[in-house]
Every structure is written in structure tokens, then in C-alpha cells.
Amino acid sequence: MIAAQFANPRGLLGRLVGRVMARDNAQLTRRVVAVLGLSGGETVVEFGPGPGVGLRLLAEALPRGRVIGVEPSPVMRAQASRRTRRFPVELVDGTAATVALPAASADAICAVNNVQLWQPLPESLARVMALLRPGGVFAIGVTEHAVLPDDSSAGRHYDDRLLPHLREAGFTALTAAWEPGGNGHELLVTARRPG
Template sequence: MDLTRQFALPQGLGGRVIGALMAVMNAAQVKETVRAVAPKADEHVLEIGFGPGIGLVALATSAPGLQVAGVDPSATMVAAAGRRTRRFADRVQLHEGTAAALPFPDATFDAVCATNSVQLWRPRAESLAEVLRVLKPGGRLVLSILERAVLPDGGSAGPHFDEDLRPDLEAAGYADLQLHWRPSKLGRALSVTATRPL
């Protein structure tokens, strides 16, 4: 089993094993991402690259009436997250897809979040622009990326990923950019917040 490939795009039995591992390893980081989103009652929030779905559950239980959508490129993870979020089926919608082509109208979401997935978005600049499209004016973007998060080519995000990401965020048109590294149980994590201009 190619672990790098499975972490980037979990598939089949190996993907299910990786998904279970991610659910445990990334739980604290995902919860921190949801806290940073700060969902409010009746908002619409999108998670991209939701993996096994622990973030979707955390979002669905974070505020009354919250409507949650998720997009992930892995059919294996969509199925796993579907099982995990079954009790929220009236408020959680899952889609197989990528950040580069989101199946939503303009200005749909109050917030968009992603944990350990933006480093996999291809092409990244265009994907960030697509995320901006589906955010409402004033809407919030929250990202969290481990320094050791896997890249599509098998490398890792690395200690200077903030320097790689900032120009793409700026080019896409985000405002109020905040990027900072913080310690985590799995090594340093880059926390990113931004908004769609009013």
C-alpha cells in the first residue's frame, strides 16, 4: 500500500484504514479548525477534504440549525463520512469532488474550512478563487495545515508553506489574511483565516 497516495486520496480497504487513522490523529486539529470557524445558528458552512467526517460532525453539532456541506475527492471517504453523519442527514450534504469545481451557486456559504487538504488542491490558485466564489461577501475562510501534511508528489507542506500559500490567497482576492504557525501534538500547524471582501 502506497501510504503517501492513500493519505492524499484514500481508496478501497487501505483507504478505509487510513481514514480511521486520520479520524484519531487529526481529531484535535479538526476541532480547533471548527472553533476557528465559530459557526453561528442557521449559517451555511462548507468543509473541503472532509476525510472520515469528524469535522462534519463537529460542525453539525456546533450551532443550532447549521447547514453543512462537504466536498471530498475520495469516494471511500464520502462513504465513510456518510455513515458517520447519518443522524444529521437533514443538515449535512456530501459531494464527491474537488475544490477546483465546487457544485454550488455563487455566494452560498457563510464559511468554508479545510484541515490538511489545501496543500493537495490542484491547481491551488484557481481552487482558492473557486472557494472565494462560493463564499458570501464577508464570508470566512479557515484553513489548518500540518507542516508534515502530505503533498501530491509525496513530499510534505514544509516549514515555509505559508510563503507558498499567501500569494495564492492574495491573487484570488481574499482580505484580512492571517497566517501563523502554532504548535500541535503532531508538529507545527499553519493556521489561516481570511474573508471574502464585502
């Protein structure tokens, strides 16, 4: 039951899970945002922003840009809205598989602790690729404790499972690095849409 709340937070327990996510994923979220190398005017989409920690960091880094959060959980959209209320952040109900944003409209895309839940993963990655402008960067953060669809954890070798899917989707310039973090060991993956 708790694992399901991390996958799709709902109700009172979902609100508490959001607080845990905000705390435990903060370090990885900062790494993900930093690796995007933003200059201040880009359009960035975050998939599964949860309680909005990453959206706030993105909004602070993009004073002339556009920040869009795509989040299926109403509980998380509410927390993200409160956390970013002083910024012009757009929150959209959806997932990587269902998002209805224009093709080639994002300079960068990121996701923290949710790409491992994307179903179906190949089609979701194809949509992300289509959403990115040529040369755009995709940054993914996954902790070893991230919940998988079968309620198990991603583990320390999740990159071995993820990178082949990114290559199949057409992403290039792949990097993957594990580091100790606030939620166990944390994987940071970057990929680019070919320019």
C-alpha cells in the first residue's frame, strides 16, 4: 500500500508521501536540474514533479523561460502548486505517455524517481523524444529505492535496464553516474535528442 502511494499519491497518506518525497529526493533533484545547464530563457518540462521541489528550482533558474510540470496525481499537483505559487509554473494533468504538448517545444526535459514507472516505457520515451527540440537534453534521476510497477525497488543496476530503452528511442550522448545521496545511491542519466 505504501509503495503504491509513491507511484500515485492519493488522499491524506499521499500528502504525507509528498512530504517524504520532497525531503528524500531533494539532493537528486538539485543534481538533475544542475545537469540541464540552463541559461535562463529555455522551456523545460518536468515529468512527475511530485511536490514541486524541482519545479521551484527550475523556475528560479529560468527567469525568462517557461516551466511545465506534467503530473497525474491531483494531490501532488496541489502540493506543487503551493510550492511554486510565486512563480509562473504551468501544471498539466498527464504522464509521459499521455502528454499533449506540441512537438519540438521543449529545450530540456527532466524526471526524478518516476521514469521507472512509465508504462509503456518505449512509447513514453518516444513522446519525450518528439517533445524535445533537436539537441535538447533529457535528464533522469532514479534512486536505488525507487518503486517499480511490481512494488520492488529499482536497485543499484537500474541503468542497465534503462539505457538500452533510451538508445532504442534514438537518444544519443548517454551518460550514467551513481552517487551516494539523500535516498541511498542515486543514478543520474543524461541523454540528448540528436541535433
